[in-house]
Structure formats: structure tokens, C-alpha cells
Amino acid sequence: MSHDTHHHQKESFITKYIFSQDHKMIARQYLLTAIFMGAIGIALSALFRLKLGWPDDKFPILESILGSDAAPDGLLDSNWYLGLVTLHGTIMVFFVLTGGLSGTFSNLLIPLQIGARDMASGLMNMISYWLFFLSSVLMAASLFIETGPAMAGWTVYPPLSVLAEFQPGSGLGMTLWLLSMTVFIASSLLGGINYIVTILNLRTKGMTMTRLPLTIWAFFITAILGVLSFPVLLSAAVLLLMDRGFGTSFYMSDIVTSSGALDATGGSPILYEHLFWFLGHPEVYIILLPALGMTSEIISTCSRKPIFGYRAMIGSMLAIGFLSFIVWGHHMFLTGMNPFLGGVFTFTTLLIAIPSAVKAFNFITTIWKGNVMMTPAMLFCIGAVSAFISGGVTGIILADSALDISQHDTYFVVGHFHIVMGMTAILGMFAGIYHYFPKLYGKVMNMRMGMAHFWITIVCGYGVFLPMHFLGEGGLPRRYYENTNFPMFDHFLDLNVLISIFASVGVLAQIIFFFNFFYSIFRGPKASQNPWNANSSRMDNSSRACSW
Amino acid sequence: MEIKFIIIITVALFFIALVQLMKIYDLAAKVRGEKSQEKVSRSENMLMANLMLVFMAAFFGFIIWLIAKYGSNSGLYQAASAHGKDIDELLMINWYIILPVFFITNSLLFGFSWKYYYREERKALYYPHNNKLEAVWTIVPAIALAFIVIYGLMTWNKIMYNQEKGEIVEVYAYQFGWIVRYSGIDNTLGKADYKMVSSTNPLGVITQKTIKETYIEIDQRVNDIDSILSSNINVEGKYLIPEAKLFKLREEYDKLKRRKYRIEASIDRKVNNLSVYESSNDDIIVQEIHLVKDQPYTFKFRSKDVIHCPWFPHFRAQINAVPGMETSFALTPTITTKEMRANPDVQKHWENINVIHNERKRRIGEEEERVLFDYVLMCNKICGAGHSNMQLKVIVETQNEFNQWIENNGDNKRLTFSGQEVNWSKTKAQASL
Numbered sequence: 001m002s003h004d005t006h007h008h009q010k011e012s013f014i015t016k017y018i019f020s021q022d023h024k025m026i027a028r029q030y031l032l033t034a035i036f037m038g039a040i041g042i043a044l045s046a047l048f049r050l051k052l053g054w055p056d057d058k059f060p061i062l063e064s065i066l067g068s069d070a071a072p073d074g075l076l077d078s079n080w081y082l083g084l085v086t087l088h089g090t091i092m093v094f095f096v097l098t099g100g101l102s103g104t105f106s107n108l109l110i111p112l113q114i115g116a117r118d119m120a121s122g123l124m125n126m127i128s129y130w131l132f133f134l135s136s137v138l139m140a141a142s143l144f145i146e147t148g149p150a151m152a153g154w155t156v157y158p159p160l161s162v163l164a165e166f167q168p169g170s171g172l173g174m175t176l177w178l179l180s181m182t183v184f185i186a187s188s189l190l191g192g193i194n195y196i197v198t199i200l201n202l203r204t205k206g207m208t209m210t211r212l213p214l215t216i217w218a219f220f221i222t223a224i225l226g227v228l229s230f231p232v233l234l235s236a237a238v239l240l241l242m243d244r245g246f247g248t249s250f251y252m253s254d255i256v257t258s259s260g261a262l263d264a265t266g267g268s269p270i271l272y273e274h275l276f277w278f279l280g281h282p283e284v285y286i287i288l289l290p291a292l293g294m295t296s297e298i299i300s301t302c303s304r305k306p307i308f309g310y311r312a313m314i315g316s317m318l319a320i321g322f323l324s325f326i327v328w329g330h331h332m333f334l335t336g337m338n339p340f341l342g343g344v345f346t347f348t349t350l351l352i353a354i355p356s357a358v359k360a361f362n363f364i365t366t367i368w369k370g371n372v373m374m375t376p377a378m379l380f381c382i383g384a385v386s387a388f389i390s391g392g393v394t395g396i397i398l399a400d401s402a403l404d405i406s407q408h409d410t411y412f413v414v415g416h417f418h419i420v421m422g423m424t425a426i427l428g429m430f431a432g433i434y435h436y437f438p439k440l441y442g443k444v445m446n447m448r449m450g451m452a453h454f455w456i457t458i459v460c461g462y463g464v465f466l467p468m469h470f471l472g473e474g475g476l477p478r479r480y481y482e483n484t485n486f487p488m489f490d491h492f493l494d495l496n497v498l499i500s501i502f503a504s505v506g507v508l509a510q511i512i513f514f515f516n517f518f519y520s521i522f523r524g525p526k527a528s529q530n531p532w533n534a535n536s537s538r539m540d541n542s543s544r545a546c547s548w
Numbered sequence: 549m550e551i552k553f554i555i556i557i558t559v560a561l562f563f564i565a566l567v568q569l570m571k572i573y574d575l576a577a578k579v580r581g582e583k584s585q586e587k588v589s590r591s592e593n594m595l596m597a598n599l600m601l602v603f604m605a606a607f608f609g610f611i612i613w614l615i616a617k618y619g620s621n622s623g624l625y626q627a628a629s630a631h632g633k634d635i636d637e638l639l640m641i642n643w644y645i646i647l648p649v650f651f652i653t654n655s656l657l658f659g660f661s662w663k664y665y666y667r668e669e670r671k672a673l674y675y676p677h678n679n680k681l682e683a684v685w686t687i688v689p690a691i692a693l694a695f696i697v698i699y700g701l702m703t704w705n706k707i708m709y710n711q712e713k714g715e716i717v718e719v720y721a722y723q724f725g726w727i728v729r730y731s732g733i734d735n736t737l738g739k740a741d742y743k744m745v746s747s748t749n750p751l752g753v754i755t756q757k758t759i760k761e762t763y764i765e766i767d768q769r770v771n772d773i774d775s776i777l778s779s780n781i782n783v784e785g786k787y788l789i790p791e792a793k794l795f796k797l798r799e800e801y802d803k804l805k806r807r808k809y810r811i812e813a814s815i816d817r818k819v820n821n822l823s824v825y826e827s828s829n830d831d832i833i834v835q836e837i838h839l840v841k842d843q844p845y846t847f848k849f850r851s852k853d854v855i856h857c858p859w860f861p862h863f864r865a866q867i868n869a870v871p872g873m874e875t876s877f878a879l880t881p882t883i884t885t886k887e888m889r890a891n892p893d894v895q896k897h898w899e900n901i902n903v904i905h906n907e908r909k910r911r912i913g914e915e916e917e918r919v920l921f922d923y924v925l926m927c928n929k930i931c932g933a934g935h936s937n938m939q940l941k942v943i944v945e946t947q948n949e950f951n952q953w954i955e956n957n958g959d960n961k962r963l964t965f966s967g968q969e970v971n972w973s974k975t976k977a978q979a980s981l
Contacts, residue, residue, distance in 0.1 A: 253872030336875035339708035374596035475861030
């Protein structure tokens with residue numbers, strides 16, 4: 001490490017490792033925070049899967065982890081169940097796959113791949129990370145309060161999320177959730193503006209927009225989506241805070257609680273849904289595009305071929321980015337919206353399938369007649385493309401407003417978005433970590449462990465989410481604390497056990513990754529100059545991207 | 549405590565052992581002269597490539613097993629409503645388009661990964677783009693999607709626009725249950741307002757009687773609070789009640805006053821024509837939904853507190869119930885509960901469910917029971933702790949059975965708001981003659 005740093009000014013421990021303005025250090029900080037949050041997020045899912053798989057059994061482990069309020073005698077409380085579901089969703093969507101994925105790889109790769117010394121504003125970059133850190137702390141802290149974390153689902157629809165009378169998590173837990181998200185949005189905006197400015201202005205000589213690596217295009221479009229849509233979520237969150245604290249009624253009307261009719265009148269919860277999903281849908285692509293961008297690069301490098309249809313890839317990303325802004329209504333087909341509007345959103349939503357199909361076929365053609373090096377990163381990329389296809393096709397069903405009448409909010413939806421958004425993005429993120437680890441830490445991760453990690457992860461991922469489609473076809477609604485109240489769902493008991501077993505194994509398998517990751521940082525073998533024999537701009541600089 | 553300590557120690561030792569093992573592994577690799585971790589060896593490449601095929605086979609096998617076991621036997625059977633058949637048909641057509649795409653693209657992906665794994669002597673084909681090929685896989689999906697969009701929208705429009713006005717039934721959602729109100733002979737629901745909701749008037753129906761009752765209820769509570777306040781005051785004019793409680797009482801006092809004022813201003817004084825109240829005279833409130841086969845219904849949904857989503861899985865019908873607005877969904881049940889129970893597929897399935905159900909009952913030490921198929925209404929939008937148990941039985945039957953139910957159900961007399969005893973089924977029968 002010493003020879004990397006000796007040729008530039010001396011930095012103190014604090015400026016180098018904590019309040020660093022160096023994009024590579026910030027990338028590492030983002031990654032570590034995201035891994036920490038990811039560990040919490042997936043652990044929560046394993047905990048509530050215990051309840052779903054074995055609804056009658058007592059798990060003392062739940063009581064020892066969550067405390068006796070949340071799981072008295074090892075039986076998960078129904079409010080806390082919703083709390084775990086909510087935080088699992090929030091953490092995975094925002095903290096791991098938005099903050100973690102974009103934050104890490106945009107920061108690491110944008111300057112390296114466009115040939116810039118650093119991001120346009122190191123200071124903004126630093127503030128962006130520390131706001132992300134603060135919001136992570138706030139969100140994680142909400143798990144430790146007596147009344148529990150936010151419990152209204154990751155979408156926190158009002159009025160459920162407004163009054164603590166409706167559920168305990170809508171008290172302090174929801175306040176923390178909203179504060180955390182507000183800080184998170186500020187972080188995301190600072191980061192996003194920085195990425196856009198850097199890509200537009202700091203490209204090296206000859207690096208025209210049509211020569212940019214697809215990773216950079218993906219980060220660029222992602223940043224634009226974020227900058228345009230996150231402010232809308234911010235307004236939704238602020239209005240919600242006001243409804244909760246200052247007696248306004250943006251989202252409330254005609255509500256009766258146990259103490260009688262509320263004064264609130266004239267608002268509508270549907271307004272919140274519109275504001276939320278105006279971010280919520282582009283958010284899907286904020287998560288997906290960076291993963292697909294890195295997948296493009298890694299597949300091309302490891303197949304020893306240029307990516308097939310470079311311009312078509314850019315075009316399809318632009319199309320996806322644009323369309324993602326006019327499809328949010330497909331989350332709300334059943335809110336009582338005008339059927340004509342439902343038809344419009346069906347049409348725009350199904351259009352997204354076209355650029356998505358182009359991307360999938362281009363990935364496959366890149367592998368065709370290639371010379372595929374099966375590095376762990378490449379394995380994860382193949383997995384990501386497979387998940388993108390498998391989850392994408394069921395999206396066609398959910399996009400159809402008529403079919404949504406019988407699929408909406410069932411486990412079919414859970415299966416669909418976990419495969420297309422969760423699995424694709426997380427597999428893409430793992431691919432990025434394995435592939436760019438030499439640039440992050442100057443070391444190489446253990447390959448055989450990476451391979452084992454991949455196979456267990458993809459088997460368990462599909463093992464968990466494929467059966468969920470069938471639960472949904474059987475009409476099982478999501479976010480049910482127990483499915484045993486309805487005898488008609490009893491024939492799914494064994495399928496739920498199967499899902500829970502896959503989930504537990506899948507979660508435990510991530511220990512392989514955590515171990516490999518931290519072991520390799522400290523004791524992994526040193527990486528060579530260009531470990532994966534890449535021949536585009538990112539890998540030519542000496543390993544462990546040095547400071548300028 | 550000791551056990552936890554031992555567990556922590558064990559886990560820590562396990563990781564230390566793992567680190568040591570890794571060190572040995574790294575050293576051994578160095579001794580063998582492997583340039584480990586960067587270059588995938590030929591045998592590993594081949595192994596991974598073969599695993600791709602194995603995985604693909606397992607993956608497809610798993611899906612086919614799931615389809616065989618649950619695909620045609622999802623537990624919802626054929627749609628039991630007129631529009632539900634259209635939805636099922638559309639879904640089937642979508643599956644016929646989607647599944648081949650899914651199998652073909654996934655097999656191409658895994659197949660190519662297997663076939664073209666890295667061998668030093670091979671050279672990858674330089675193939676950066678092919679406009680014709682790209683045009684093909686832009687246009688072909690576009691055509692398929694055009695078909696899906698058109699067919700889908702036709703179905704959607706058919707369901708949502710052809711909502712002929714059937715018999716109106718209101719479903720009122722609250723944490724955590726449902727209240728059902730039939731609109732009676734005039735097929736018009738009596739007006740309701742959330743400000744009128746009380747323990748005796750759960751739906752907030754507006755009649756002169758309920759308005760009076762609400763005033764009395766509010767005045768009583770106001771007097772109660774007054775008397776609490778005046779009896780807990782000492783000579784110096786200070787209250788003896790704790791500050792927080794005092795605050796709460798005053799808040800409630802103000803709220804009640806406001807509520808009364810709002811009822812007076814927005815409900816009571818607005819109504820000049822008393823006939824407005826009459827439509828509620830024949831409404832009845834029940835705890836079960838009974839529907840007549842082949843009779844079109846228009847369900848109206850309101851919510852008391854948070855967003856709920858009434859979901860009739862067997863009728864393929866759902867729409868949100870949102871506080872502050874009324875939503876509606878029309879459906880025509882086409883199969884009676886009895887007919888459904890007599891269906892051999894359903895019978896076989898419920899035999900199986902009974903076995904599983906009672907196996908569980910035995911395991912948890914509850915009494916065994918025989919469960920039968922029933923249509924249900926459940927909640928499909930997260931609404932709090934009791935979300936997973938908002939169930940209401942729905943019974944589809946013939947007109948005669950329905951009339952019998954109405955007549956035998958004393959509730960209809962007790963719960964009409966008119967105060968008169970209207971025998972609903974008789975008047976209805978007369979009306980239809």
C-alpha cells in the first residue's frame with residue numbers, strides 16, 4: 001500500500017479513511033456500509049421466513065435476537081412480523097441496491113473509466129457518503145426501539161403509516177423511517193448530481209459519449225433517473241411527516257379511529273401512492289441498470305468479445321429510462337383509478353418489455369461463440385441475465401391491468417419482483433464486487449469460494465422465488481403473518497417449508513461471501529496489473545487504482 | 549447466558565479455523581506454482597460449464613414439477629364469476645406466449661455458456677453487431693407485445709366498462725374485518741357519513757333517528773367530561789387531575805364539540821327533503837355475504853380507517869377500499885357453493901386439504917375438524933396486525949335459498965335503520981312479481 005501513496009501529499013488518518021474525498025475510498029466506504037446493511041436486510045428475511053415456513057413452532061433464537069417484545073416465547077409477534085418485512089424491503093431496496101450498488105460502483109468506476117482524476121466535487125461526494133451513513137444508522141436504529149420499526153410495508157402507505165393507533169410501528173419507528181429516508185434522498189441527490197456532472201465534463205480526450213463503457217452509460221442514466229425522481233419521494237415523505245406531526249391532511253380524509261371521527265378531511269391516500277410510485281418505478285431501474293451495466297462489461301471481458309450491439313444497448317437503456325417515468329400507475333390499477341388511465345399504463349408498461357428483450361438477447365449473443373472464462377464474476381453475470389429473463393417474463397402478466405385484478409399483491413408479485421429486481425441486481429452487484437475487487441483493494445478474492453457462493457446463491461434464489469409464483473396463483477396475499485387462517489391455503493404448507501429451507505440456506509451461504517470478502521482484503525493474494533485480461537479502459541491502470 | 553457464551557466462542561473458533569485453513573490452502577497453491585485466484589484452470593472452466601447444464605436441467609425440472617403439482621391445481625379452480633373466465637383465458641394465453649420464451653432464452657443462455665467455455669486454443673468470434681439480427685429481436689417482441697396489449701386491453705375494457713348496474717351491496721372495511729350492507733328493495737344504499745360512525749351505528753348511516761342518537765351520544769359524553777372536570781376542581785380553581793389526563797379530556801371535549809358542529813352543519817341542516825333518508829329504510833346489515841347465482845352485483849367499498857383491499861380470489865375480483873372515497877366492482881357469480889363443492893376436482897382437492905389441515909391440528913393439539921370449500925373475502929393490502937385474518941364467508945346460492953336465508957335471519961329486522969319492521973324478502977319478492 002505504501003508505494004501507492006508515497007508520491008502525493010501526506011494525509012492524516014481522518015482525511016484518508018474517514019472524511020475522505022477520494023472517490024476510491026468513498027466507494028469502499030459505500031461498499032462496507034452496504035454490506036453491513038445487506039447483512040441486516042437478509043437476516044431479517046430469514047427470521048420472518050421461519051414464521052412463514054413453520055407457523056406453529058417456537059424459535060427461541062427469535063426471542064434472543066429480537067427481544068421478548070418482538071418474539072415472546074420464540075413466537076414472532078404479528079406487528080413485528082410486519083416490521084421485519086418493512087425493514088427488509090426498505091433496507092434491500094434503498095440501502096443495499098440503491099445506495100450500495102450505485103454508490104460503490106459509480107464512485108469507483110466513473111473516474112477510472114472515463115479517465116478523470118476524481119469526481120467533479122470530492123466534497124459533495126464525501127457529504128453524500130456521510131449522509132448515506134447517517135441514514136443507515138437511523139434506519140438500523142429503528143429496530144431497537146420498544147414499539148418497533150416502521151410496519152406499514154416498504155411503501156408505507158398512509159393512513160396506516162400516520163397514526164400509531166393503527167399499528168405501533170407508525171409511532172417513533174415511522175418517524176425514524178421518514179427521517180432516514182429524507183437524509184437518504186439528500187445523499188442520493190448529491191451523489192447523482194456529482195455523477196452526471198463528472199460524466200458530462202471530465203471525460204478524457206477522445207472519450208466521446210459514444211465510446212463510453214456501458215457501465216458508465218448505465219450509471220449516467222441511473223443518476224438522471226435518481227435526480228428526477230427522488231425529489232418526488234422527498235415531497236411525499238415531507239407531506240407525510242406533516243400529516244403525522246402538524247395536523248395537516250394531505251393524505252387523510254374521512255377516517256374513524258377508536259376515539260371517533262378524525263378532523264382530517266379533503267386529503268387522499270391515493271395522492272401519496274402517486275407520489276411514491278413516481279419514484280417507486282424509476283427506482284426499479286435505478287437498481288437494475290447499474291447491475292446490467294456492469295454485467296455488460298463483465299460478460300464482454302470474460303467472453304473475450306466486444307459487447308454485441310453497443311449502440312442498441314445504449315438505446316435500450318435510454319428507452320427503459322424514459323419509459324420508467326410513465327409507467328408508475330401499474331402499481332395502482334386497483335386503487336379505483338379511471339379504467340382509461342389503467343389502459344394507458346398497461347400500454348406504456350408493456351412497451352418496456354421491448355428494450356428489455358433487446359438487452360437480454362444482446363447479452364446472450366455476446367456469449368455466443370465467445371471464449372467464456374468462468375470467473376466467479378462471470379458466473380454471477382450469467383445468473384443475473386437468467387434472473388432478468390425469468391423475472392421479466394412474469395412482468396408481462398403483471399403489467400396487464402386485466403390480469404392484475406387476479407394477481408395484484410399476491411405472492412406472484414413477490415416472486416416476480418424478487419427475481420427481476422432483487423436477484424438480478426444482487427447477482428450483478430456480487431459480479432461487480434468479484435470483478436472489481438482488485439481495483440478496490442488490490443487483492444483478488446478466492447475463486448473457489450466465489451464459485452461455491454454463486455451456485456448456492458442462485459439455486460437458493462430460484463428455490464425461494466419460483467414457488468412463490470404458484471402461491472400467488474393460488475390467491476395467497478403477500479404480507480400475511482400466517483397463512484393458516486384460511487384452510488384453502490393449507491395445501492401450501494409444505495411449499496412454504498421448502499421456501500423457508502431454501503431461504504435459510506441461501507442466507508447462511510452468504511457467510512461464505514462475507515468471509516471471503518474480509519479474508520481477501522487482509523490476506524488475499526495480490527492482484528496483478530490486469531487480472532481478467534480486460535482490454536478496455538478500466539483495467540489498464542495499475543491494480544488497486546492508485547491515487548493521482 | 550452460558551449457552552450463548554459457548555455459541556459465540558464456537559462461532560469465533562470456527563472462523564479462526566477457517567482463516568487458518570485458508571492460509572494453508574493459499575500456501576499449498578503457491579507451492580504448486582498455481583497463479584491462483586486470477587486464472588480459471590481448464591478443468592474448472594469445464595466443471596463450471598457442465599454445472600451450467602446441470603443447473604439448467606434442475607431449474608427446468610423444478611419448474612415443470614411445480615407446474616405439474618400446482619399449475620392446474622392452484623386451489624382457485626375455474627373462475628366462479630362471469631368476468632373471471634375472461635381473466636383466466638387471458639392469463640392462459642399469456643402463459644402460452646411467456647413460457648416458451650422463458651425456456652428458449654434460458655436454454656440459449658446456459659447452453660452457450662456451456663458450449664463456449666474457455667479453452668486456450670479457441671478464439672472468440674469478433675461479432676460486435678448485426679443490425680438485421682437486432683431488428684429481428686426488436687420487431688418480434690414488439691409484435692407479440694402488440695397482441696398481448698390489444699387482447700389485454702380488450703379484456704380490461706370489457707370488465708371495467710360493461711359494469712351493468714346490478715344489485716348493490718356495500719362492503720365496509722375496518723381493522724380487522726368487514727361489515728356488509730344490502731341495499732334492499734329500492735337497490736339504493738342509504739346515505740352514510742364517517743362522522744356518524746358510532747358503536748350503535750357502525751356504518752355511519754344517516755337517518756333522522758341516527759342523527760338524534762349521535763347527538764344524544766355526543767351530548768352525554770360532553771356532560772360526562774364536564775362533570776369530571778367540575779368535580780375535580782379545588783377551591784383555588786386548580787384541577788386535581790394529572791396534567792396529561794386533563795389535556796386529553798379537553799382535547800376530546802373539543803373534538804366532540806367540533807364533531808357535533810360538523811354534523812349539524814354538513815349533514816343535518818343540508819337536508820331539506822326528508823325522503824333522502826328513506827333509502828336506508830330497507831337496508832340490512834349482515835355478517836356474511838350471500839349472493840344469488842347469475843345475479844349481477846355491484847359491490848361498493850368504503851373503509852373506516854386505513855386502505856384495505858377486498859379480494860375475492862375465486863371470483864377473480866378485487867379493488868382497494870380507500871378511506872375518503874368509494875370504489876366499486878361489479879361481478880356476477882356463476883357457480884353456487886354447493887355446485888363447487890360437488891365438483892370432483894374440488895372434492896379431491898379438499899380431501900387432501902382436510903388431511904393436511906387435521907395433521908396440523910393434531911400436531912398443535914387442537915381439535916380436528918372437517919373443513920369444506922367456501923368462497924371467501926379476504927384483505928389484500930397491508931393494514932396492520934390482523935391483516936392475515938380478515939375473512940368473511942361468501943355463499944353463492946339459488947334465489948330460493950337466498951330468500952330463506954333472509955327470512956330466517958332475524959338480523960334484518962333488528963338492524964334496519966327505519967325502526968319499522970320491514971320484511972325484506974317478501975317485499976322484494978312482491979317487487980319482482
